[in-house]
Amino acid sequence: MDKKAIRARLEALRDDLVALSEASEEARGAVDLDQTKVGRLSRMDALQQQAMDQAIEARRQTDLKRIEAALKRLDGDDYGYCLRCGEEIAAERLELDPATTLCTDCAAEAHP
Numbered sequence: 756m757d758k759k760a761i762r763a764r765l766e767a768l769r770d771d772l773v774a775l776s777e778a779s780e781e782a783r784g785a786v787d788l789d790q791t792k793v794g795r796l797s798r799m800d801a802l803q804q805q806a807m808d809q810a811i812e813a814r815r816q817t818d819l820k821r822i823e824a825a826l827k828r829l830d831g832d833d834y835g836y837c838l839r840c841g842e843e844i845a846a847e848r849l850e851l852d853p854a855t856t857l858c859t860d861c862a863a864e865a866h867p
């Protein structure tokens with residue numbers, strides 16, 4: 756396993772998420788809810804958009820935590836082993852999602 760490449764990939768993913776999060780922070784805070792300025796419908800649109808942005812941001816934060824945790828496991832010797840059964844996680848699986856914590860079998864059991 757090429758830990759150096761995996762670390763670089765995880766760090767790149769993390770940096771992307773942080774950048775996206777920062778870029779959208781302003782947009783999320785900037786919804787103008789002043790009814791005298793905008794019509795009721797566009798206000799609802801704005802609220803809906805805001806809710807959607809918040810959901811996306813929540814997911815970003817979850818992903819960030821997974822990536823941080825994977826980087827931490829990479830620092831130790833735990834990386835690449837299933838957190839549930841302790842078996843090695845297949846390289847192809849880590850390739851698809853370097854922050855994954857479960858082997859294919861355990862993931863299938865967790866989300867049948």
Ligand SMILES: [Zn+2]
Pocket residue numbers: 837838839840841842857858859860861862
């Ligand atoms: Zn497992």
